[in-house]
Amino acid sequence: MKHIIIDCDPGHDDAMAIMFALANPEFFNCLGITTVGGNQTLDKVSENALKILTVINKKIPVAKGASEPLIEPLRVAPEAHGDSGMDGPIVEEITIGYENQNGIEFLRDKLMESQEKVTIAALGPLTNIALLLKTYPEVKEKIEAIALMGGSYSSGNATASAEFNFYIDPHAAYMVFHSGLPIIQAGTEVSAAASILHSEIEEFKNKGKVSSFVYDLLGFYSKFSKGLNQDRSPVFDACPVMYLMYPEIFTAKELYVDIELEGTLTKGMSVTDKRIWYDMPKPNTTVLMDVDREEFVRHLKEAVFRLDSM
Ligand code: BDR
Numbered sequence: 001m002k003h004i005i006i007d008c009d010p011g012h013d014d015a016m017a018i019m020f021a022l023a024n025p026e027f028f029n030c031l032g033i034t035t036v037g038g039n040q041t042l043d044k045v046s047e048n049a050l051k052i053l054t055v056i057n058k059k060i061p062v063a064k065g066a067s068e069p070l071i072e073p074l075r076v077a078p079e080a081h082g083d084s085g086m087d088g089p090i091v092e093e094i095t096i097g098y099e100n101q102n103g104i105e106f107l108r109d110k111l112m113e114s115q116e117k118v119t120i121a122a123l124g125p126l127t128n129i130a131l132l133l134k135t136y137p138e139v140k141e142k143i144e145a146i147a148l149m150g151g152s153y154s155s156g157n158a159t160a161s162a163e164f165n166f167y168i169d170p171h172a173a174y175m176v177f178h179s180g181l182p183i184i185q186a187g188t189e190v191s192a193a194a195s196i197l198h199s200e201i202e203e204f205k206n207k208g209k210v211s212s213f214v215y216d217l218l219g220f221y222s223k224f225s226k227g228l229n230q231d232r233s234p235v236f237d238a239c240p241v242m243y244l245m246y247p248e249i250f251t252a253k254e255l256y257v258d259i260e261l262e263g264t265l266t267k268g269m270s271v272t273d274k275r276i277w278y279d280m281p282k283p284n285t286t287v288l289m290d291v292d293r294e295e296f297v298r299h300l301k302e303a304v305f306r307l308d309s310m
């Protein structure tokens with residue numbers, strides 16, 4: 001059993017990651033969800049987290065974290081996720097409320113209360129995690145790993161060099177990669193491999209409440225890649241979470257990763273040291289390189305159908 005906290009900015013792919021984790025309660029003990037401004041404003045992504053939990057009928061505590069990156073102004077991504085941050089499905093009535101506690105304090109309390117080490121699945125800009133580690137460094141001993149979606153070892157998506165989550169808050173990413181904690185990194189490359197074909201989305205149609213939600217969710221989300229003449233959409237944020245449960249479908253390498261803070265063309269880029277050379281820095285990251293796409297999609301589908309029958 002893995003004890004996890006999901007820090008996220010839902011976000012269509014964040015929603016898929018949350019559903020995957022909560023569909024597998026015998027493997028994941030989810031202690032809570034914290035939200036962070038990213039794909040949309042903090043208020044919007046937080047409401048989306050409540051919507052997801054309402055639809056799948058899971059009472060997981062949700063606490064709102066940081067609304068702005070550490071230094072930069074927040075830049076949101078309506079082009080991919082719509083005005084609400086999770087356009088597509090309509091959820092008429094939300095039946096879950098927020099924790100009456102700031103997300104950073106909530107993270108601290110959940111970690112310190114836990115008897116077992118906890119893995120943080122970080123699926124948005126790393127602002128909450130950086131603030132947590134800086135403010136309460138004592139939590140480090142309670143953290144097993146940070147399994148995150150962000151960065152890349154070849155090409156970005158927000159810019160030619162930087163992936164969205166790291167581009168939005170490069171300073172937070174820098175702090176996390178310099179924390180000394182074990183990091184599992186799913187970047188743009190493994191996410192591109194972890195794509196769902198537009199034709200596969202049809203399989204969620206008219207199956208049940210959760211499947212219909214996913215059908216509408218991925219239906220909207222796929223418009224972005226259809227606009228780029230692609231036949232599939234990367235389900236970025238499900239990668240680090242699925243890796244925790246099914247590492248055997250992924251390939252990974254232990255490497256040293258650092259974050260660029262200054263470059264005019266490279267701000268927010270994750271720089272992955274793949275050299276074979278003397279005095280190489282000790283690896284600080286398990287970098288996910290590739291995944292068996294069909295197995296990935298099979299596990300995602302299984303999770304959604306399982307939620308329908310729970
Ligand atoms: C990342 O950015 C967001 O749009 C997604 O939710 C994912 O976390 C992909 O670059």
Ligand code: CA
Nearest residue numbers: 011014123124
């Ligand atoms: Ca995300």
